[in-house]
Amino acid sequence: SLLSGAGAGAEAGCSAPAVAAVLPAGGSGERMGVPTPKQFCPILERPLISYTLQALERVSWIKDIVVAVTGENMEAMKCIIQRYQHKGISLVESGVTRHRSIFNGLKALAEDQPNCRLSKPEVVIIHDAVRPFVEEDVLLKVVTAAKEHGAAGAIRPLVSTVISPSVDGCLDHSLERARHRASEMPQAFLFDVIYEAYQQCSDYDLEFGTECLHLALKYCHIKAKLIEGSPDLWKVTYKRDLYAAESIIKERISQQICVVMDAKEDEEHVGHRLEEMLKNELNHVKVTSGRDLQQIILEQCYNFVCVNVMTSDFEETQKLLNMLEESNLSILYPVVVISVQFLDYESVPFGQKMENLMQIREFAKEVKKTNILLYGLLVYYPQDEQKLQESLRQGATIIAALIKERNSGLIGQLLVA
Amino acid sequence: SLLSGAGAGAEAGCSAPAVAAVLPAGGSGERMGVPTPKQFCPILERPLISYTLQALERVSWIKDIVVAVTGENMEAMKCIIQRYQHKGISLVESGVTRHRSIFNGLKALAEDQPNCRLSKPEVVIIHDAVRPFVEEDVLLKVVTAAKEHGAAGAIRPLVSTVISPSVDGCLDHSLERARHRASEMPQAFLFDVIYEAYQQCSDYDLEFGTECLHLALKYCHIKAKLIEGSPDLWKVTYKRDLYAAESIIKERISQQICVVMDAKEDEEHVGHRLEEMLKNELNHVKVTSGRDLQQIILEQCYNFVCVNVMTSDFEETQKLLNMLEESNLSILYPVVVISVQFLDYESVPFGQKMENLMQIREFAKEVKKTNILLYGLLVYYPQDEQKLQESLRQGATIIAALIKERNSGLIGQLLVA
Ligand SMILES: [Mg+2]
Ligand SMILES: [Mg+2]
Numbered sequence: 001s002l003l004s005g006a007g008a009g010a011e012a013g014c015s016a017p018a019v020a021a022v023l024p025a026g027g028s029g030e031r032m033g034v035p036t037p038k039q040f041c042p043i044l045e046r047p048l049i050s051y052t053l054q055a056l057e058r059v060s061w062i063k064d065i066v067v068a069v070t071g072e073n074m075e076a077m078k079c080i081i082q083r084y085q086h087k088g089i090s091l092v093e094s095g096v097t098r099h100r101s102i103f104n105g106l107k108a109l110a111e112d113q114p115n116c117r118l119s120k121p122e123v124v125i126i127h128d129a130v131r132p133f134v135e136e137d138v139l140l141k142v143v144t145a146a147k148e149h150g151a152a153g154a155i156r157p158l159v160s161t162v163i164s165p166s167v168d169g170c171l172d173h174s175l176e177r178a179r180h181r182a183s184e185m186p187q188a189f190l191f192d193v194i195y196e197a198y199q200q201c202s203d204y205d206l207e208f209g210t211e212c213l214h215l216a217l218k219y220c221h222i223k224a225k226l227i228e229g230s231p232d233l234w235k236v237t238y239k240r241d242l243y244a245a246e247s248i249i250k251e252r253i254s255q256q257i258c259v260v261m262d263a264k265e266d267e268e269h270v271g272h273r274l275e276e277m278l279k280n281e282l283n284h285v286k287v288t289s290g291r292d293l294q295q296i297i298l299e300q301c302y303n304f305v306c307v308n309v310m311t312s313d314f315e316e317t318q319k320l321l322n323m324l325e326e327s328n329l330s331i332l333y334p335v336v337v338i339s340v341q342f343l344d345y346e347s348v349p350f351g352q353k354m355e356n357l358m359q360i361r362e363f364a365k366e367v368k369k370t371n372i373l374l375y376g377l378l379v380y381y382p383q384d385e386q387k388l389q390e391s392l393r394q395g396a397t398i399i400a401a402l403i404k405e406r407n408s409g410l411i412g413q414l415l416v417a
Numbered sequence: 418s419l420l421s422g423a424g425a426g427a428e429a430g431c432s433a434p435a436v437a438a439v440l441p442a443g444g445s446g447e448r449m450g451v452p453t454p455k456q457f458c459p460i461l462e463r464p465l466i467s468y469t470l471q472a473l474e475r476v477s478w479i480k481d482i483v484v485a486v487t488g489e490n491m492e493a494m495k496c497i498i499q500r501y502q503h504k505g506i507s508l509v510e511s512g513v514t515r516h517r518s519i520f521n522g523l524k525a526l527a528e529d530q531p532n533c534r535l536s537k538p539e540v541v542i543i544h545d546a547v548r549p550f551v552e553e554d555v556l557l558k559v560v561t562a563a564k565e566h567g568a569a570g571a572i573r574p575l576v577s578t579v580i581s582p583s584v585d586g587c588l589d590h591s592l593e594r595a596r597h598r599a600s601e602m603p604q605a606f607l608f609d610v611i612y613e614a615y616q617q618c619s620d621y622d623l624e625f626g627t628e629c630l631h632l633a634l635k636y637c638h639i640k641a642k643l644i645e646g647s648p649d650l651w652k653v654t655y656k657r658d659l660y661a662a663e664s665i666i667k668e669r670i671s672q673q674i675c676v677v678m679d680a681k682e683d684e685e686h687v688g689h690r691l692e693e694m695l696k697n698e699l700n701h702v703k704v705t706s707g708r709d710l711q712q713i714i715l716e717q718c719y720n721f722v723c724v725n726v727m728t729s730d731f732e733e734t735q736k737l738l739n740m741l742e743e744s745n746l747s748i749l750y751p752v753v754v755i756s757v758q759f760l761d762y763e764s765v766p767f768g769q770k771m772e773n774l775m776q777i778r779e780f781a782k783e784v785k786k787t788n789i790l791l792y793g794l795l796v797y798y799p800q801d802e803q804k805l806q807e808s809l810r811q812g813a814t815i816i817a818a819l820i821k822e823r824n825s826g827l828i829g830q831l832l833v834a
Contacts, residue, residue: 159599246664416778
């Protein structure tokens with residue numbers, strides 16, 4: 001299949017199947033123990049479902065995404081799509097069960113409705129709104145296998161042994177763990193197969209069933225191909241899963257730091273030394289020099305260290321902030337900007353300098369409105385080489401801490417290294 | 418059973434069974450994708466297994482805890498026990514599989530060895546080193562049920578459908594989710610039952626089996642009672658689970674803040690107003706006044722806001738730090754101390770005051786050695802009532818942020834509200 005070429009290549013190939021995705025998102029949040037349904041719970045202030053939409057819409061060969069939400073949440077969902085600029089999303093009303101919601105999504109794709117831009121795909125992906133970390137790789141695998149087998153789904157090894165209880169609440173038997181798997185998402189189907197299965201299946205299936213692969217087997221005699229998925233496919237189910245998802249997202253957007261300097265020619269520059277220190281102290285983090293800021297913003301770097309040596313004001317930081325605001329980089333994730341000043345306490349009165357720098361609080365309040373988290377950092381710059389090393393190291397530690405936590409309660413603070 | 422009386426009461430009752438626990442902790446960390454076995458991964462700088470030991474040893478009616486670790490990790494485990502002052506722990510060498518490790522633990526309890534303080538219990542709990550959030554409640558339930566039924570284990574509803582693959586990697590059949598459960602830990606057994614089962618069972622069972630309840634059924638014909646457990650019983654398996662565990666622990670130790678003041682009589686005191694603001698702004702957090710510090714430390718409050726109004730130095734903070742260091746409160750969790758000063762910028766030169774307060778960096782470095790995280794907070798105290806409200810609110814936000822994140826990279830910083 002040309003699909004295995006993936007990405008843009010597949011888009012051009014005429015044998016690439018038309019692919020759509022259906023996302024049931026009508027569930028309530030009962031398992032979380034919180035009032036908000038879990039797909040709408042915020043992570044870094046953005047609803048979980050937006051991360052899942054982002055994961056699907058970056059895949060160029062997925063043409064349409066149909067999301068099934070309750071009538072109650074329809075307006076909220078429209079706002080999410082608009083605010084986070086999601087493209088190619090259609091909304092349908094969810095049913096009272098997961099299967100009924102999926103069925104509604106499939107109907108929207110099957111029917112040639114007036115004023116509807118959807119058309120029937122060859123293959124349809126079914127995914128969960130609460131599995132935001134799905135990768136293009138596994139989507140491609142289930143779609144390719146569905147084209148060949150009619151149906152395919154991601155699986156994972158079992159973490160716990162599965163047992164069957166007797167009616168009196170005692171162990172009847174336990175299942176051999178090695179012979180069973182957990183059925184996860186995404187799954188993919190030839191559209192005609194899964195649509196037929198939903199049209200044929202009983203009300204009992206629609207009310208109490210949980211497994212699409214089962215419907216394809218029962219009503220269309222299609223044995224789904226099983227695809228080994230990564231641990232990241234797990235379903236955000238409990239409050240602890242929201243914590244885990246937040247930590248994973250924070251970690252992912254903290255992998256790159258761009259250092260911007262106001263003195264570009266001098267390699268002896270203390271800013272370069274801070275950059276070197278960041279490289280040495282922060283393993284696994286890519287430290288980039290900000291020579292081509294437009295390019296770095298395009299590459300989605302979410303962390304900026306802005307070094308001001310020549311000037312004692314925020315001119316360089318202001319330029320960077322303006323660029324960031326124009327770029328829309330911070331629509332999806334909070335962007336961290338740390339404005340660094342160096343100071344030799346012995347030559348400049350410390351207190352006076354700090355008072356001057358306190359205006360960063362006003363800037364921070366202003367740019368927070370566009371999801372930019374601005375902090376100040378004052379690095380001690382003594383004559384003594386060893387002391388300088390120490391304050392640069394301390395500066396790197398503070399920068400790492402601010403980027404890792406992305407704490408909006410501390411914006412506008414002036415930290416001292 | 419007198420056990421249902423729980424706690425200290427059960428201890429006195431002569432019909433309370435002697436209970437021991439066995440913790441297999443010989444596993445390697447392969448599923449985490451990290452070199453450290455997961456039971457030794459640090460959370461807030463303390464190894465995961467220490468949290469699990471803490472959860473078991475706080476239960477007064479568990480007399481002995483036997484931990485099975487590899488010869489390689491024996492010394493590290495001894496250090497953990499010493500450093501975190503765990504009591505009543507015995508170490509045995511683990512086997513190459515989970516079942517063999519549990520068997521080694523049971524043997525240590527069964528045998529009357531010279532120089533060994535262990536004695537054979539009536540009931541034995543088997544738990545995992547990587548399930549740190551086990552509550553006394555569920556331990557009591559499995560022990561009580563084991564006494565009656567011979568065996569008992571915690572279960573949870575399935576999060577995913579379980580399927581059985583055919584040899585060619587396709588779906589053979591899926592299991593009805595409502596008729597199955599995940600078998601979790603803790604489990605409990607009459608000692609003679611589970612010891613007999615391990616002595617009878619085959620090498621194949623010891624090598625490839627995963628389920629203790631299954632051994633009791635197969636070799637002793639005991640149908641274990643199944644006990645519905647809470648979501649918190651989940652097993653820390655992947656890196657994301659470590660993130661989740663860290664967030665849960667941080668949340669748990671952030672539920673109470675003690676406000677300590679240097680002026681105790683005056684209710685108009687700005688410190689009282691900060692305390693009120695904390696109460697209003699931080700929902701779900703208990704804000705306590707520090708009138709009886711010894712009592713509050715005993716109650717395991719891990720967060721202190723120390724307000725200095727009468728003095729402009731750190732006298733009150735020093736007193737608190739000394740008390741905390743003597744109490745050993747910070748052995749198990751990092752304790753946050755925020756030293757608050759108020760300042761009317763218009764009457765005192767701002768810079769001079771800050772220079773004076775910078776000595777907090779040295780204090781912070783010093784107390785970090787005993788796991789105390791010290792931060793400074795300077796709150797603007799203007800004449801204008803509305804502005805004062807605003808700076809108190811900002812102060813509460815910063816206090817909340819520092820307590821929530823417990824970030825050791827920012828200790829010694831002087832934050833400004
Ligand atoms: Mg797309
Ligand atoms: Mg005990």
